[in-house]
Amino acid sequence: MKSDNRFEKAKEILSEPRNQKEEVQALQDTIYVIGGKWKLPIINSICNGNKRFREIERSIPGITTRMLSRELKEMEANQLIVRTVTPTTPVMVEYTSSDYCHSFGDIILEMIKWGKSHRERIKNS
Amino acid sequence: MKSDNRFEKAKEILSEPRNQKEEVQALQDTIYVIGGKWKLPIINSICNGNKRFREIERSIPGITTRMLSRELKEMEANQLIVRTVTPTTPVMVEYTSSDYCHSFGDIILEMIKWGKSHRERIKNS
DNA sequence: CATATTGGTATACTCTGTGATACTGGTTAC
């Protein structure tokens, strides 16, 4: 039943010789890295200039300390953000976005745009 | 403690008058609509020409009937895909992507690109 | 001295996303 009775369909599909498995994997990798409820908001917050832990926490409504802590760790491990400890009298911890993180600035902006227009669309339907 | 002793910081933040709460919400909306393990792979599959249920199922390694069924329903409700039933002797069901779905073709392509380069990066580290 | 801030950790809980497996009802093929 593979290449039997669907010549037209086959033509269609073959006319786009894209490697679907590879694409699916790439998509799932990306979702894995930036997925979940909080990672993108955190990146966005840091890119917006928030550096300190509590500062980031306050800038994201609804997030808990635990979630922020966990996600920051994971994202540091994924080299998306950089954690800098300055050994002042009370140690100061600063989070900044890495160059690598900026590599999907485009994705984030696109997603913000899409989310806004989606909300509009829902509102008017 | 709001606008007390951080004039410099305030200046920094105010110099970027972006509405963070709105952005966070938009991001979370987008994640909600396309998030999860399977929605983007499904969209990608349908955009690649797969229309029939089993056809889509076979094109996505690892997905179960249950997940595909659920996700298709949800995405239909979100107007991302269109389900057409042709009442032939055994009914034929076809899924196609809506125009609205194409509105984040850009996001998908960006994410595929990012996922591929991320995998490269991991491999070489 | 009491309170607040910073940068988190600990514990306990809920909830939902996902997976595994089986099944249905109709149709065609051998």
Place this chain on the structure above:
DNA sequence: GTAACCAGTATCACAGAGTATACCAATATG
């Protein structure tokens, strides 16, 4: 008649994502 395909649904189960709440040590503030 039995095996296979289509388009799913039903049930159970589990891990992990996320929430709630309390707590810690150090410092600063009143």
